[in-house]
Amino acid sequence: MKRIDTLIHPLLWDDARAVLQTLGARVTLREVRTFGRTPPKREVYRGSAYFTDVTPELELTVLVEDNLVESTILALETVGQKGELIVSSVDGIVHFGEERAAAVLAPSPALAKRAGVIPVHTAAARA
Numbered sequence: 001m002k003r004i005d006t007l008i009h010p011l012l013w014d015d016a017r018a019v020l021q022t023l024g025a026r027v028t029l030r031e032v033r034t035f036g037r038t039p040p041k042r043e044v045y046r047g048s049a050y051f052t053d054v055t056p057e058l059e060l061t062v063l064v065e066d067n068l069v070e071s072t073i074l075a076l077e078t079v080g081q082k083g084e085l086i087v088s089s090v091d092g093i094v095h096f097g098e099e100r101a102a103a104v105l106a107p108s109p110a111l112a113k114r115a116g117v118i119p120v121h122t123a124a125a126r127a
Helices: 010-023 066-079 109-115
Strands: 002-008 026-035 041-045 048-052 054-064 085-089
Touching: 002 010, 002 066, 010 026, 010 054, 010 066, 054 066, 066 085
Parallel strands: none
Antiparallel strands: 002 054, 002 085, 026 054, 041 048
16 A cells, blocks of 8 residues: 655645545545745735745645556646655554554564654553
8 A cells, every 4th residue: 555645736626536536545635834835925914015935735645555556646647736746655554443463563673773662552551
């Protein structure tokens, strides 16, 4: 499974949602403000002039199967996406409240080496 992160303009969300629904992708949507990608704009509100240097955008996190990565990237490009797409691997998804094997909860060796032991809080440990 792959995770694709990108930023889109809020007006493109309806088109992006329609395309991603046809692919069966899982999408998380966040409203964010970006800084530094566009020059400041002068705006006037009630007679006072001010400059805005942050831009409202939407951050999409899309989870798709490995065989749908290329079609998802092409779909986001057809919607009008012109920025960056960050593609990363997802080792697994853990749902809260379900029984899980100890291997799923164990940190990766690289993460354990870098950050030390990561405590795992389960319902059995809290009881």
